[in-house]
Amino acid sequence: MEVWYSSTRNGKIRVRASEAILKGLSEDGGLFVPDRIPELEKSFQELAGMSYQETAYEVMKLYLTDFTKEELEGCIASAYDSKFDTEEIAPLVQADGAYFLELFHGSTIAFKDMALSILPHLMITSAKKNKVKNEIVILTATSGDTGKAALAGFAGVEGTKIIVFYPKNGVSPIQERQMVTQKEENTYVVGIRGNFDDAQTGVKKIFADKELEKRMDEKGYQFSSANSINIGRLVPQIVYYVYAYARLLKKGGIREGDKINVVVPTGNFGNILAAFYAKNMGVPIGRLICASNENKVLYDFFHTGEYDRNREFVLTSSPSMDILISSNLERLIYRIAGNDPEKTADFMKALTGEGRYGITREMREQLGDFYGGYASEEETAETIRILQEKAGYIVDPHTAVAACVYRKYVEETGDHTLSVIASTASPFKFTRSVMNAVAGGADSTDTNAADVGKYDAMTDFELADELASLSGKPMPGAVREIRTAPVVHDRVCGKDEMRRTVEEFLGL
Numbered sequence: 001m002e003v004w005y006s007s008t009r010n011g012k013i014r015v016r017a018s019e020a021i022l023k024g025l026s027e028d029g030g031l032f033v034p035d036r037i038p039e040l041e042k043s044f045q046e047l048a049g050m051s052y053q054e055t056a057y058e059v060m061k062l063y064l065t066d067f068t069k070e071e072l073e074g075c076i077a078s079a080y081d082s083k084f085d086t087e088e089i090a091p092l093v094q095a096d097g098a099y100f101l102e103l104f105h106g107s108t109i110a111f112k113d114m115a116l117s118i119l120p121h122l123m124i125t126s127a128k129k130n131k132v133k134n135e136i137v138i139l140t141a142t143s144g145d146t147g148k149a150a151l152a153g154f155a156g157v158e159g160t161k162i163i164v165f166y167p168k169n170g171v172s173p174i175q176e177r178q179m180v181t182q183k184e185e186n187t188y189v190v191g192i193r194g195n196f197d198d199a200q201t202g203v204k205k206i207f208a209d210k211e212l213e214k215r216m217d218e219k220g221y222q223f224s225s226a227n228s229i230n231i232g233r234l235v236p237q238i239v240y241y242v243y244a245y246a247r248l249l250k251k252g253g254i255r256e257g258d259k260i261n262v263v264v265p266t267g268n269f270g271n272i273l274a275a276f277y278a279k280n281m282g283v284p285i286g287r288l289i290c291a292s293n294e295n296k297v298l299y300d301f302f303h304t305g306e307y308d309r310n311r312e313f314v315l316t317s318s319p320s321m322d323i324l325i326s327s328n329l330e331r332l333i334y335r336i337a338g339n340d341p342e343k344t345a346d347f348m349k350a351l352t353g354e355g356r357y358g359i360t361r362e363m364r365e366q367l368g369d370f371y372g373g374y375a376s377e378e379e380t381a382e383t384i385r386i387l388q389e390k391a392g393y394i395v396d397p398h399t400a401v402a403a404c405v406y407r408k409y410v411e412e413t414g415d416h417t418l419s420v421i422a423s424t425a426s427p428f429k430f431t432r433s434v435m436n437a438v439a440g441g442a443d444s445t446d447t448n449a450a451d452v453g454k455y456d457a458m459t460d461f462e463l464a465d466e467l468a469s470l471s472g473k474p475m476p477g478a479v480r481e482i483r484t485a486p487v488v489h490d491r492v493c494g495k496d497e498m499r500r501t502v503e504e505f506l507g508l
């Protein structure tokens with residue numbers, strides 16, 4: 001049965017999956033949502049015998065119903081290949097009483113690879129299906145991680161180009177190196193003299209420029225976005241929750257039908273929304289534990305029913321979760337509002353206007369499966385240290401936020417249901433925070449004074465060596481390579497020159 005997509009803000013819109021992927025966002029500013037959440041067709045016994053790629057097909061075919069079997073299998077095979085450093089793609093590792101679902105084995109060692117390695121293939125397939133003749137130009141502003149994951153995903157994919165703008169002095173040295181060493185002809189990376197907001201505003205302006213759109217079309221180009229609200233990024237994320245459950249069954253950690261809890265370090269609410277969809281497809285998930293850092297808008301939302309972005313923005317050691325507007329929450333709001341686009345549009349209008357909205361009691365009652373928690377910076381560092389001491393397992397700060405919230409959840413509720421913690425980045429991506437935490441950072445109580453500040457004089461790469469010897473794990477290829485790779489992108493422009501730079505790249 002075909003699944004159609006409508007907008008969270010306009011019920012009259014009805015498009016197929018491939019059109020939703022090409023568009024990204026609906027014209028009314030709403031997000032595309034499936035008209036129903038399909039049920040899994042295979043039993044978990046059957047799924048337990050499948051590879052990641054086979055599981056991906058079983059899940060994604062239920063949502064992308066206008067893709068043929070060959071098309072979808074082709075996309076999956078191109079995405080989940082040797083770019084990942086393990087055949088399991090998303091391995092489960094048991095440590096300190098929980099299972100860590102490692103989502104960082106792709107080319108940029110962070111979980112965004114799970115979706116961004118397949119999105120380019122879904123997009124060019126969608127373009128072909130919809131008789132789009134133009135080449136797709138992906139335009140992205142990044143504060144670091146997404147830019148690299150998108151570059152790696154689109155690099156060398158025929159029929160696409162990707163242009164990434166980042167704040168020249170606003171990303172970490174490793175993040176910058178990752179981007180400026182990106183190979184392949186179809187990639188363009190530009191530092192701008194300005195901050196992330198300037199980059200984002202500039203990109204939005206270029207997207208909205210009708211005159212430019214017309215000239216692009218004449219030259220055979222059109223823009224698209226690799227934004228995290230694209231349904232082509234959400235659907236691939238549902239897969240690993242189905243896979244994790246099937247794997248646990250295979251390993252004998254659970255029996256069929258047993259419930260598990262999932263814990264997700266959350267920023268834009270994409271990853272945990274995928275877990276929510278998996279639950280509604282029939283994966284026996286009990287609680288969905290939403291972990292925030294000190295930017296705890298979502299914690300407050302789950303505790304009070306009020307979403308309020310009017311607060312100070314905190315820079316933390318888990319930067320990919322430093323977000324005050326969790327865009328994907330709109331899809332959950334739509335659902336608990338009874339799939340009502342008018343109500344959803346009103347809430348989102350209030351969010352844009354006053355920066356806040358409160359949901360009704362009836363809506364709150366439907367959030368019982370969610371639990372919101374948060375971890376302070378001190379707690380996050382302490383969690384990294386304790387996990388290393390107790391279990392010899394080293395996690396990155398994002399994953400540590402989740403592990404900390406999980407511990408608090410068990411203490412508060414006494415619920416010992418087997419839990420899967422989404423592990424969203426390799427510790428090698430955040431060597432400085434991780435090594436400082438392990439050494440007993442400045443804020444922990446039993447600090448060994450000699451260790452404090454001992455890493456200040458080392459570069460991030462030297463710290464990666466330290467981490468490799470401490471963890472006994474080899475340094476991931478992604479870090480090793482960029483250390484010596486030549487810089488191929490050295491372009492810098494003013495924030496008012498972004499459009500001209502794009503025109504130049506495309507020969508307009």
Ligand SMILES: *Cc1c(COP(=O)(O)O)cnc(C)c1O
Nearest residue numbers: 266267268269270271320424425
């Ligand atoms: C993007 C990101 C997150 C947050 O995921 P959302 O889907 O935005 O909630 C968490 N951890 C890492 C490492 C990320 O890159």
